[in-house]
Amino acid sequence: MSRPIPQRNHWLRVMASALLCMTMVSCSAMSRTGESESVPQPTQQETEKKALEQPKEPAVPAFTAPLTGLPVEKPVVERPLAIMINNAPAARPQAGLSQADMVYEVLAEGGITRLVAFFQSHGGDVKIGPVRSIRPYLIELGETYGALPIHAGGSTDAYAILQQQRKEHLDEISNGGAYFWRSKDRRPPHNLYTDVSRLRQGSESKGYIRQTEVPVYPYLKTGETPVKVDESAASVHIRFLLKSYRVSYTYDPVNQRYKRFVNEKSHLDQNNNQQLSAANVIVMSTRHQTLDDVGRLSVELDSGGEAMVFQQGKLIRAEWQHTSGDAIRFMKNGVEIPLTPGTSYIHVVPADTPLAEHVTFEAN
Numbered sequence: 001m002s003r004p005i006p007q008r009n010h011w012l013r014v015m016a017s018a019l020l021c022m023t024m025v026s027c028s029a030m031s032r033t034g035e036s037e038s039v040p041q042p043t044q045q046e047t048e049k050k051a052l053e054q055p056k057e058p059a060v061p062a063f064t065a066p067l068t069g070l071p072v073e074k075p076v077v078e079r080p081l082a083i084m085i086n087n088a089p090a091a092r093p094q095a096g097l098s099q100a101d102m103v104y105e106v107l108a109e110g111g112i113t114r115l116v117a118f119f120q121s122h123g124g125d126v127k128i129g130p131v132r133s134i135r136p137y138l139i140e141l142g143e144t145y146g147a148l149p150i151h152a153g154g155s156t157d158a159y160a161i162l163q164q165q166r167k168e169h170l171d172e173i174s175n176g177g178a179y180f181w182r183s184k185d186r187r188p189p190h191n192l193y194t195d196v197s198r199l200r201q202g203s204e205s206k207g208y209i210r211q212t213e214v215p216v217y218p219y220l221k222t223g224e225t226p227v228k229v230d231e232s233a234a235s236v237h238i239r240f241l242l243k244s245y246r247v248s249y250t251y252d253p254v255n256q257r258y259k260r261f262v263n264e265k266s267h268l269d270q271n272n273n274q275q276l277s278a279a280n281v282i283v284m285s286t287r288h289q290t291l292d293d294v295g296r297l298s299v300e301l302d303s304g305g306e307a308m309v310f311q312q313g314k315l316i317r318a319e320w321q322h323t324s325g326d327a328i329r330f331m332k333n334g335v336e337i338p339l340t341p342g343t344s345y346i347h348v349v350p351a352d353t354p355l356a357e358h359v360t361f362e363a364n
Contacts, residue, residue: 065121067101069219069341082142083150085115086132096128098269109295111241129193137299146212215327218338232363233315279342281310288350
């Protein structure tokens, strides 16, 4: 015979059922209104920690200079100036080279070298020089970058090209003396100087083209390293012909620049006593031909050839090529090598001697 359920137990069951129904109704109402329990918010410290842990994409500058790849505040559209710089021992240290966008070092007669310094993204009244004479292949080199040639005198062949082809140029001797000056601290011809402001004024007074199509190089992004590297190269030594023109570079990993030396002495800018440096050190080999008893040369700038590209302490064995209307470009297996943003120093050496005899380097 079954025992009757106590009244108290029955009452507890009724109350439990009622509470369960109320809970279900409450949840249903929440689902309809979209309300839910509040979620704990992260503290400011937790938010900042999470932000630091997130990988950051490098900021892409709005504008970069065509010949350096460095950030600039506004588009660089001015025509580059290709200034012939005296590199004789008596002309060192030169003035203004620390602000050049790009510098070529090329042989002239007698085994001396000349510097062709391109100025575009820097301006003002910074003293530049000493300015020296021009040669036909130096005219071609300037035109490669759409630049206005700046010089003091030139070979007979160079003058013939400038005059017969009516090329725009500023020459201290024949058409632009007002835009140059001579200093008293050195003897001629090692004391002729100019500045960008004067040269822009001279160009405008003659009605020269103010803007040209300037070739742009590919550049590595911030934090990127060179690809297809062949060897490490923390120091580089370049031999032209004469012992007084021995160029070397030592890599500084702190600022990712190669510091420049001439005859084992720091190559300085006379204006600020700053040692010259390069983000990219390039050596290109090409055919040179002696034209006369004075030793004047022709230098082949169209045929292409072997090259070595040094950047970020590394060597990339490469080839150079040049097509009409474009810059000289540096390739690896048919693909152009991106440059490290900054000034590039490009050295043109004779191909009659193997490139390996012009250039030596060490890993440390």
